[in-house]
């Protein structure tokens with residue numbers, strides 16, 4: 001069981017959270033300005049690192065807020081928080 | 086050495102002293118015509134079909150650990166060709182046909198058992214979807230039967246039919262589906278490839294891909310540089326890492342999938358049963374253990390082990406379907422790292438780098454695909470173009486929009 005550090009509630013069990021995938025993928029402000037490759041990169045391409053992964057979680061069954069955190073995808077250790085968004 | 090009844094009898098008489106290793110353990114050469122990275126089922130099958138179908142025998146399979154140490158040796162061994170979409174169904178049916186002749190072809194007992202795959206339906210909507218999928222299968226010439234509740238009851242009377250939440254209303258049955266012994270599939274392809282001259286190099290991790298002027302030159306490994314004009318990547322959950330070595334980013338996330346086996350019991354389940362309402366699937370191994378699994382844990386992982394929330398989820402589904410599960414002890418559980426694609430379907434294609442080929446995106450359904458995946462990947466590597474069977478499994482479909490999304494789940498790899 002992951003013990004996920006919610007920046008607002010502290011460490012809480014994984015079952016209270018919903019996973020939001022890789023962090024820092026912002027929807028392009030003007031999608032129609034993008035070509036197909038750039039749009040596909042936004043929608044489908046991911047870093048998928050073995051090791052430190054900046055990811056989004058939502059504490060749905062708690063404070064319900066989104067936050068970003070860095071987790072190691074091999075050890076499952078959480079490193080640090082980042083600003084939400 | 087060809088395996089046969091005569092050979093078995095002769096060895097019995099001389100005390101089993103004449104057996105030789107099933108494949109050689111060669112030092113890697115400095116250069117090959119083609120390299121396949123990854124000694125799972127797909128990589129070994131690719132090497133075998135490169136030699137058998139295309140006469141390309143100066144080939145090595147490079148495996149970082151031992152062959153079959155990845156998902157090939159960790160899966161729940163279900164084989165079937167009950168897909169809905171045109172880009173998938175013909176491919177998986179080709180795989181099923183290869184399974185049907187595989188043991189004779191490889192001269193190896195892979196324990197292919199066409200015991201039937203039964204997908205249960207628990208609601209009217211699920212029945213409609215099953216009927217639609219069954220019809221799509223039959224239009225492709227594939228066997229499918231829609232059973233009502235009595236039909237299911239006659240096959241597997243011990244399920245919880247009148248469960249208040251998930252009553253069993255029928256099922257879609259593919260009688261030609263079933264299971265195969267996963268390790269034996271790996272060993273069978275390895276031995277058959279080796280017999281045609283392929284070098285199987287274990288304990289050889291690829292650490293870099295050398296590219297010059299947009300062309301692949303070979304790979305850096307823990308056993309030195311190995312040159313080749315063609316390099317095929319078949320590394321399942323490590324696809325993003327390997328592609329990253331050549332500067333590419335993929336529409337793939339790596340996720341952990343767990344599986345379980347119970348203590349051995351007397352013969353109970355003589356087919357494969359899948360329970361869509363709870364996402365659960367189960368069969369019984371020849372040793373008597375019930376082999377079962379469910380969903381992925383749902384977050385990016387390279388850990389080859391999962392967490393307890395998913396264990397609980399799988400056990401709940403097991404209890405809902407088969408209340409007798411409450412009396413069973415679970416013997417072992419384990420995890421494998423899946424290459425989850427953004428539309429839930431695989432990629433067998435060339436890459437933007439000349440001579441570098443991709444085989445990835447198998448999600449948790451790649452075992453059944455092993456023969457056809459190798460067959461199509463070998464074709465693609467040998468001829469530098471896709472076969473019609475894998476023509477839709479393109480890398481650029483994510484840009485063109487021609488996705489193959491069986492579930493209609495959208496670009497969420499943990500939802501496929």
Ligand SMILES: Cc1cc2nc3c(=O)[nH]c(=O)nc-3n(C[C@H](O)[C@H](O)[C@H](O)COP(=O)(O)OP(=O)(O)OC[C@H]3O[C@@H](n4cnc5c(N)ncnc54)[C@H](O)[C@@H]3O)c2cc1C
Pocket residue numbers: 122123124125126127128147148149150151152153154155156157158159160161162163164289290291292319320321322323327342343344378419420421422423447448449450451452453454
């Ligand atoms: C628990 C579980 C249950 C499953 N159940 C089913 C099922 O019932 N039916 C079904 O059809 N599918 C199932 N699957 C999916 C199926 O097992 C996979 O899709 C399939 O095995 C992937 O192809 P492969 O055999 O080539 O992969 P793998 O066996 O994972 O092969 C990849 C190989 O690449 C090697 N490798 C990685 N990096 C490097 C490197 N840098 N250098 C050299 N070698 C490298 C790895 O060590 C590994 O041996 C399941 C998977 C799991 C984990």
Ligand SMILES: [Zn+2]
Pocket residue numbers: 006007008009010059062063064065
């Ligand atoms: Zn919170």
